[in-house]
Amino acid sequence: MSAAAPGGIAPVSTRVMNLSHLLTGTARRHGGATGFVWGEQSWSWAEMEARAAGFAAALAAEFGVSRGDRVLVQSENCNQMFEAMFACWRLGAVWVPANFRQSPEEVAWLAKASGASGLICGAGFADHAAACAGTVGFTVAIGAAEFAEDYEALVARHMGAAPAPVAVERDDPAWFFFTSGTTGRPKAAVLTHGQLAFVVTNHLCDLMPGTTEDDASLVVAPLSHGAGIHQLAQVARGAKTILPAGTKFDPAEIWRLVERWRVTNAFTVPTIVKMLVEHEAVHAHDLSSLRYVIYAGAPMYRADQIRAIEALGPVLVQYFGLGEVTGNITVLPPAHHHAEDAAMRIGTCGFARTGMQVQVQDAQGRECAPFETGEIAVIGPAVFAGYFDNPEANAKAFRDGWFLTGDLGHMDEAGFLYLTGRASDMYISGGSNIHPREIEEKMLEHPEISEVAVLGVPDPVWGEIGLAVVVPAPGCRPEAQALLGWLDGRIARYKTPRRVVIWDALPRSGYGKITKKLVREALVARGEIEA
Template sequence: MTPVSTRVMNLCHFLTQNARRFPDRPGFIKGEARTPWAEMQARAGAFAQALVQDYGLQKGDRLLVQSANCLEMFEAMFACWRVGAVWVPANFRGAPDDLAFLAASSGAKLLLCGAEFADHAAACKGSVEAVISIGTSSFGTDYDTLVARHAGALPPEAEVQRDDPCWFFFTSGTTGRPKAAVLTHGQMAFVVTNHLCDLMPGTTEDGASLVVAPLSHGAGIHQLAQVARGVPTILPAGERFDPAEIWALVQEHRVTNMFTVPTIVKLLVEHEAVDRFDHSSLRHVIYAGAPMYRADQVRALEKLGPVLVQYFGLGEVTGNITVLPPALHSADDAAMRIGTCGFARTGMQVQVQDAEGRELPPGETGEIAVIGPAVFAGYHQNPEANAKSFQNGWFLTGDLGHLDAEGFLYLTGRASDMYISGGSNIYPREIEEKLLTHPDLAEVLVLGAPDPVWGETGLAVCVPRPGARPEPQAVLDWLEGRIARYKLPRRMVLWEALPKSAYGKITRKMVREELIARGEWPAA
């Protein structure tokens, strides 16, 4: 039967609802500044009018965003959706060339860019029609000027269908080239509902949510769920991560939840400030993006109590694959399934499959596949990637693992060479290609090596060109500025040659074994 209608709520309506129900309650807090829901709605409405009237943004057009976490970025998301446009946030830590690629590949019409990112704006000049700045800049009209110009305007909420795109969530494949996972209004409404159901049950407007990660990715999805329940979003005043400031904010605002990654949880609970401030208001400390070492898990549970929530997911499934709730976390090894990332999220189905797509029995390792309403609509204009990522309707995650007899999932490896550093996916090929442009290097291989703080960091094994004697630290210093800082390897070693297989191939497995044999591989 053909559906009578596939029209769904425009996601911007979450903000509209809060402006009506809680007009004077704060929706966004940073330092001493508190912005009520009604004011956010008015500012988002004025900016939406500017997007349409001044820049001709229409339904389906893309708005690329390069910005650190701020009020303007948060409001602009709802303004973008109000006119039916697509939100395209970039990781603000990326290099100018990274943003230029995203501008071209997404087909963005406009760029909203923090004033501190002038080089990024310049890099996109040939791809976008215009640039809007957040803060006074030399490269575009600033956001607040546009809001003031159109004060009082509130364009109608654009009509959207279930499968209309709302967000291009940039992820990466094994090549390291970013791909735009297309998220839709209908899909995202399910994701928000699922987050509230599985991750933060009982969330109400009396809660408070603290942001300790970029709103461009997982934290942005998390904060959208907060808006759906009228929960204020709190940002640290400082630009640098400061555990003492975080714990002070938790105490001051009686924070009930935060979304983070294992590295940040580790830094927070190991800081002396955890014992100086009251964090008894916390109900859900959600961590994702990488496995957490058991020792770190135990320490967090001992410091914070039963508030940890783990989930496993990818940008393509908007985080919605498995969940391990507080009741299934324990500092007692005998009372916990150590190593699991939980069971399937509500409304989602998880399988472990062999190469032909056949379901494997419990205990057998294969590729993790998933179906359900949280799965994205495919990669934007990338039929080759879509063909590789879907099989018989299942989305193939590229991660390897196994299920136990009760349906708990255990990650046992990755299908690619990607490693995770501080919750960020790092793809060695991009780093290797940059290093190979150094005049003194002939061969390069980068691996993710154990790191006590970040989980994994890059270790570069390099072979100099004949007659060259590069200094490892000098090479790493040279690399800085050529790739995003968070992708920089932490260590580099020089060898006369890289080991090769009988087929003449350089394999990570052989290089890792040689590093161990030489005593140059870090201890876990």
Template sequence: MRTDVSGRIDLSGGITPATTRVMNLSQFLTQAARRLGDDTGLVWGDTTWTWAQVEARSAAIAAALVADFGVQKGDRILVQSANCNQMFEAMFACWRVGAIWVPANYRQSPDEVAWLAGSSQARGLICGAAFADHARACADQVDFTISIGAADFGSDYDALTDRHMGSAPSPVDVQRDDPCWFFFTSGTTGKPKAAVLTHGQMAFVATNHMCDLMPDSGPDDASIVVAPLSHGAGVHQLAQVAKGVKTILPPGERFDPATIWALVEKWRVTNAFTVPTIVKMLVEHPAVDLHDHSSLRYVIYAGAPMYRADQITALQKLGPVLAQYFGLGEVTGNITVLPPAQHFTDERMRIGTCGFARTGMQVQIQDAAGAEVALGGTGEICVIGPAVFAGYFNNPDANAKAFRNGWFLTGDLGHMDADGYVYLTGRASDMYISGGSNIYPREIEEKLLLHPQVSECAILGVPDPLWGEVGLAVVVPVPGADAAQIDVVGWLSGQVAKYKLPKVVVFWEALPKSGYGKITKKLIHEELVRRGELPGQG
């Protein structure tokens, strides 16, 4: 038995923490406003706000949450909105009063968002005027609604802000493990789960993003948002605010590469966060050659690995600016990093890698029993460290499946080389077994995408009476190519073992994308069923 310096008895034999209190995340914005008050902090369309103005508006809506609606620490505030300045402000306002920010993927249906309201036990809803049906669907689930823009529902956000302008509630005291964000998974295997992110965790994540992804960023930089703030882009922008980097929100909801490149030139944008499919669309659009993008230093992609052919195209168009990170929403992207200096167009590239462990994180490849596999062996990618979430809200079964001996089990398969670089094989759910052999589609997809007439592809296992499962390839030709002239099996023969060759090939004009711009096998399977192209379907 030991006694610490304060006289308390410590039965563990270790050190009893004197406190677990941490900074309230809203202070990132407050601190930026103090340092850089008159500098531009946020741009949306043709409107700009200084850091001081963003802070004042955020503080005002925070005051409204408390004074008008009685919001208290721990209350959940659901947000259904496309990217806008109000969404940006509300994130920090929620944190300031100790509430939990619960952003939804705004492309979901009213019933889906209503389910999120119920599952998160949301007290209030902040909803864009364009989503009246969503507001009505959630009305019975929440105590109040705030509308962004002119709407026939709820209290007007800007009117509340004007009424409370000048008020600045003191930030609520928070502990390291106090929730700040319910980060909904994309729900590719069922209903979305609310991953609980905390104040202490997210402070580490913001620091780690700057350390590993954008180490030299500061107030002279600008970041453009080309993904919904509800998920990875919101995490990215939190790190920008922490360093005083201005945020550029493109106008409108529709993704328009020409607009993105025009804004990059106008604001001398230095970094962007997005997903590989969006990078592909950006660098293949003619506008990339019409605007000056020499200011770009970091184009960060995550959410999925980028196929080798697309990496080469992007590097040739933009130069050595690509940075990759791998990580689920539960770990807020903080598992591995592959910095710009390790992206190459030649033989120096470690093809297929998603990089090495992020600073402060440990990555291990484990078998089904939790033992570390030998280097080069395939297993599940597991991670421990300060960026790992606290668990799923109100979902003990999911928590029991997600953790083992303290390790978070990502559900992704891969291997690690002798230098510590991790290579993704695919989701555990993507693997299929043909004739008793495990087949990982990503290996085959990488080789098929090197075909000069193939723009996109996906391979998944489908039922087969003889082999159990066989591969089905969905192929998107490049514009102008004749699908009849693309010999998929012939191209792959000699590059992969014969048993890995797809037995069925279909050609589509495009692959379906999730609300976050990702290509998922679940959506492709659903589309195969809809088209009647799934073998044995009838």
């Protein structure tokens, strides 16, 4: 029996459900129903369970994978990638998905940093497999490839085998969720079986209540990160997952699939929502089945919110949450989204998720007063176990038990949270703290601007000045000086950017997000600023 906390009772057991049971249980209840669709192919829940169990047997028998082993995954979205997650968990192994858009050298670093014993790799990523070969003990290829044995051959050889799920404890690692690495190298956030079980429950409670086996969910993001968590919640309720056939983002295909499969929910990021509702196909299909279009990863600009509500109706759900908290910090459900400004708390990312506590804290860890800006901190069952093999990062990330997100914001009296931006995005000009998001929101009110990113760049007089990178709206050709003149009187003069550059598009991460790191790198590459 574990030692008791002061004034508490020692738990008799910390054992929890192995997450692989989510698929097993759904296959028992709805075995013949469609569970996964990819293009024109589909698999029933029973077939998914049998294939995952067969691959688990192959991993154990042919490669010796067992509890605690890490298995790296370098693959675009596919059914095998999804099955492999449950196969790893069945053995008590840790699923370690990489962003498939990363370079071979970057993925090789992930293999080493995670201590991966093996690699599951798409056939089109031979260079990635070669880069990892010196680190991992085995490689499995998804698709025909000379560099490794085929996934399908392994499944066929072990089909019918069903190794018993390994007993796991609440804090046993299940998923190494690599951060996007906005500063320095990505870090592996350790997500556990107990934590993820809470996250799945919370997603179903707060993001898409009422989800059942009659629902369908469309994948509009890589399964390696937030979309994978989202689809795990679908498995728990027997809702089918729909995977687009193409590898490139195609709004017309997305809306066609919504109509064909009567899709009820989808998870994505604000920039993707923007592109979807601006595409002409949004008006060509029956989208009445949609109940929840969930967006996260960044706040949605007000102009984009209005456009999405007008196109789709009351279906928007926002959540705020880092990978380290698996998205579980705040939620803003459809009832709190409105096209009319007077009916909405403009700029909020919602209130605390069920079972989670959120505070805005000052530098000493004291709770800030309403509307006072500070760092957002969170505690609760969704908080990760820490960064793998990184005590320095863990020491910086936690204070008195609170996880420090690195995001700045404030709360109103009712507990609704408003994001100001990343602490790393804030810049100081002439001694004043400037938060880019406020400026970006204002600039997007200009009818000739489609997207904008504001960041601080060095200046010999002011220390830093604001530089705005602007993408024009279709058919528009705004002038830099005219844009700055338009801001006069609409925002405090000290916050007004000193420079504006106009680009055809902003760089995006592998998950569709616009990050200041990528914008800054592009500015350097174009010679707009010095490195």
